Amino acid sequence: MTGPVLDVRSLDTVLHTPDGRTLPVLRGIDLTVGPGECLGVVGESGSGKSVLARTVLGVHPRGTRATSTGAVLLDGEDLLTAPARRRAALLGTGIAMVHQDPMTSLNPVVRIADQVTEALTNRRRLNRAARLRTAADLLAAVDVPDPARRARAYPHELSGGLRQRVGIAAALAGEPRLLLADEPTTALDVTVQRTVLDLLDHHRRSRGLATLLITHDIGLLYGRAARIAVMYGGRIVETGPTEAVTTHPAHPYTAALLRSVPRVTGPLRRTLPAIPGSPPDPARPTAGCPFAPRCADARERCAVEAPPVHRPAPGRSVSCHYPLGTPESTP
Known part of the structure; x- marks a missing residue:
């Protein structure tokens, strides 16, 4: 398909929620991901990144009911209107997910082979020998050493980095068209984070996987995501090519995220800039810009009017009354 x-x-x-609250957590989300493309979704905790992934996947926390409007099209098929059986059939084959913490996403009492091949055994019967062979092949594809032995192991017998590779192998088993990677390196030692990201990048390119890479670290997206979508308060506040957004941010929130990235240049002893205040409470939605209470450049209009969407360049958009780098943004 094109x-x-x-x-x-x-x-x-x-x-x-089970306690009777109604929380608007996503508002007016528009994004696309093409074959073999990586779109980075970045923002603080509570910005709506994981809810976006769960909404696309059609899975929400136990006891929580979600209502979604709009459209989520997978190869042109609207997942929001698809029957539950059809959505279930797409899990693992149409869409797969790599979770944040491989220790909690893997079942501690089930052998690795059975977890890696679950997307396959849900659709056809495999005997024990076939499951072990298939699991070993999938583990070898993600560079797990001694894959035949590791296929017989339990999750607690593997390191954090190997457990995350197991999670990637399980996600790739059903040959999905879309991969959701939700903070895939947060729970890992910094020395293995790059290895895991390189592995995801390799399979994205070789398999033509559309990838949604979700992170709170905008620096992690350099050289990995072709485009960035910056989320705040359940909204996408800025999108564009990675280089353009990171070198010339148009939204004050994006600029603040970039200032908080640690750098190897400059004084050895310095305090990283922090964004004052806290993310907005979804239980208390506001009429204006959700970032206004924390924005140094906010004016009266920002607190009472929803910001329009500006398109400062082809492929770029920013939801702000006074985008950075424009004459009207100067106080």
Whole structure:
């Protein structure tokens, strides 16, 4: 097929919690991801990144009901209107996910082989020998040493880095078209983070996988994501090519995220700039810009009017009354 693998249009999601609260957690989300492309989704904790991934996947925390409007198109098929059986059939084959913490995403009492091949055994019967052979092949594809022995192991017998490789192998087993990687290196030692990211990048390129790489670290996206979508308060506030967004940010929040990235140049002893205040509470939505209470350049208009979407250059958009780098942004 031509066109994007994932096409999200005007997506709004409301969570209904067990205690009776109604939380609008996603508002007006628009994004696309093409075959073999990596789109980086970046923002603080609570910005809505993981909810976006769960909404695309169709899975939410136990006891929480979600209502979504808009469209989530996978190769042109709207997942929001698809029957539950059809969505379940796409899990592992159409869409797969690599989770943040490989220790909690893997079942501690099930052998690695059975977990890696789950997407396959849900659709066809494999005997024990076939499961072990298939699992060993999948583990070898993600550079797990001694894959035949590791296929017989339990998760607690593997290091954090190897457990995350197991998670990647399980995600790739069903040959999905879309891969959601939700903070895939947060729980790992810094020395193995790059290895895991390189592995994801290799399989994205070789398999033509559309990849949504979710992170709170904007520096992690350099050289890995072709485009960036910056999220704040359940909204996408800026999008564009990675180099353009990181060198000339148009939204004050994006600029603040970039200032907080540690750098090897400059004084040895210095305090990293922090964004004052806290992320917005979804239980208390505001009419204006969600970043206004924390923005040094905010004006009265920002607190009461939803910001329009500006398009400062082809392929770029920013949701701000006073985008950086424009004459009207100067106080």
